[in-house]
Amino acid sequence: MTSTTTSPTPTGELGHRRLGVPAITLMIIAASAPLTVVAGGVTTSFAVTGVIGVPLGFIVLAAALAVFAVGYAAMSRFVTNAGAFYAYIAQGIGRPFGIGASLVALVAYNAMQVGIYGLFGFQVSMFLEAKFGISSPWWLWIILCIVVVGLLGVNRVDLSAKVLGTLVALEFVAVLVFDLVAFSVAPEGVSSAGLNPSDLFVPGIGAVLAFGIAAFMGFESAAIYGEESKDPKRTVARATYAAVAIIGVFYAFSAWAFTIGIGPSQIVEQSAASGPDLMFVFMNEHAPVIISDIMQLLFLTSLFAALQSFHNAVARYLFSLGREGVLHRSLGSVRAVSRAPWAGSVAQSAIALVVTAGFAIAGEGMGLKADFAPVEFLYPVLTMFTWLTNTGAMGLVLLMGFIAIAVIGFFRRDRRGLSAWSTLIAPAISAVVLFAVFVLIVLNFDLLLGQAETTATTFVLPAILIVPGIIGVVWGLVLRRRNPELYSRVGHGIEEAEAAVVEVEPQRRGI
Template structure:
């Protein structure tokens, strides 16, 4: 039976809305996904409490340095490939089409986990705030559904309008974090000390778990490439936005975690974190600030979670768009709204999946913080770590085969190789200590069940790619080509890439 050629889609389905995002907008999107106030109030505190390690500030700075190394090769590759598929596209170009589709399956699972898990945190935190502030008894899932409705609407609107919403939220959020940090440092428990910033903490017991905790706080920075097709100058915007995102979040997290240790005293930070939980930062600044400022901080904690929800929603929608455009999944996912340029089918699909998950958690009366927010987002972070390790390896493969790229030995080889080895070491530590991150018994099947989901997703993706190679060669040949994929059957392959 003859193999049908790919039908050239109309322009609406081939491309996203171009030229709508500049460097500030992309930075707002990716830092919003990292959710600075959520990481500072929740992630850093949890890191102290769970690991018992006082070197959490160093862990954030070390991870920032590792991700900066990763960014060197990642950004170098972005100058050669502009595609909303990001990790999927890069792994395809560097390691081959089966590996690329496997990476896409892992990415969809990981980013959906991050996005859906955040609904648990948002719902629980908002419900608690409404109860404490106004005495309203509202269930967590009703609050989560309110956020879901807003994300569903914003997901199909113009991307630059979403950038404006995130810009306002993120600016206020970062301002509050800086104010809180200043208050904590200027009101130390005894004297201002840099004990928790000492490099010796890197060699301390438990630093592996601390690094794993820290790396989850950066998830989202890598999404600069996801928005590359919608930027005004992809090669310049992606590079600058990625470096800015890593630098800003790294410094903000590290200094904030240090400021908390100053306010409690280095020897008391772990006990304080275990006692106060996510309220620690608010308790530390309450005696020194007007109550209205602290309330604003609590509100921004909630909006921080919402901003992350919205940003991860966009990331998932664009991955689905990239796969649909190349006919790896149904072509309908490769269509965008004629009015807004948003990938509406991918956006609606992600919203439907999130609604189904929320309904399941509500029906089973599961704990929204432990079983949805904590377990699922930690698992999502694991998936992103897997993808970054694979992508760094793919950068090496891409530049090794490509001649005349003019990127230099540092950007094409040394930095990606160093990043690959370091990320692989952190990934090994993550898998080894995953029971600690979940808070379950070392012999619990859950410690392997969640990581195994990624192995299954990768296997299914690779098998599907190989199936396409046999049943639909034009589609298989177009994998990873992005907006050029629909013209492949009509011309020679524009770039040599591994099978």
């Protein structure tokens, strides 16, 4: 590597004014992986909870998150920072809590991203085995995917946006085709089953909401792209509202279609029997085989889109923390040409490689040889995917609860001309709802992990989130005493970070 010192103004800045509302909205939706949620999340929720009110659950969650978005969008007009959660909490609650939140966010986003790699590797390996008779280890495809995701991550963000936009559009088409087929089949007729309050407000509602909230994870990431948006004061808010509305309506409608297509009396039983394959089994029976094959390919691209979206989020968090000196300043480096946070991107790829290697070695140590025993074949799904994505969802829900409180703190002395609804009432309501959902996740964590009883992972996984947060708060208090100048810039990014940063440019083209 070579090091060059540049002027404070351009150094450590991301590419400005490259993303509009449609681009950011598509990257948000990509993170939620629509086809993956409908094929996997919806069936899992039906199977595990035994509740047919899953479609209505998506509407309830969308309404709750729309209320959260009111305060979140209001604050986005005044705080523009690639480390969104970190900056919001630092400015709304306090800098030590902001640093603690930054570490929780890093763990949560990494957990979501790396966990999805587990499902991706498993699905690619299964697809090749089923279609071409090619037996291959799941971790091989993860490594190859990490390389591709990393290459996109160090290039212009609008390139990622175009790739993700194309993949998301194809996902929507695939799910809509399934929805149409489901309504045309309707073995028990078209009814409001799944949308009736009596279908949702039953003893299993807590588990439904705990499962459902994971489907929305990524919707909050609009603010991460604030520095790269064409008009941060409007783009972030509009993209957030659009994403919540589209995701909520689309998932509710598709889950309802699932209920109608399989039959309300059979949806729970069939979901438990077939899991994520239920969609493809259904399409094989009621549509040309080629359509099912295409949908399975799009299922893989859906996972890839989610991987890219979460990778971008982690890279920008690392960039923000490096730029402000909370983590090593080299993480604040961007490429001169693409203005992409290349150091953060490379760091995230390295984390994914290390964690994947850990799970692969652990699987081999358990005698889990590739492509044989069913338990072994499901290993990356039952452990890497299930453990990490649920842990990540838990962390992001917790952070959103604190964000709601941060909004109230930020506008406490000066509402800046905004209404009490935006600055106090909506954030207060969303804080109560989000912390309630967090409690539901904690209470149902064994269920989310697919465990019959409490094990060590029930406590270890939440600790992986909470302990770094506590360490971050302590580190913030230490910085306040040891380095007041650096401490004063925490959470303020381009607003106050005037110190020059060394920009490190990789020697090799394309890194």
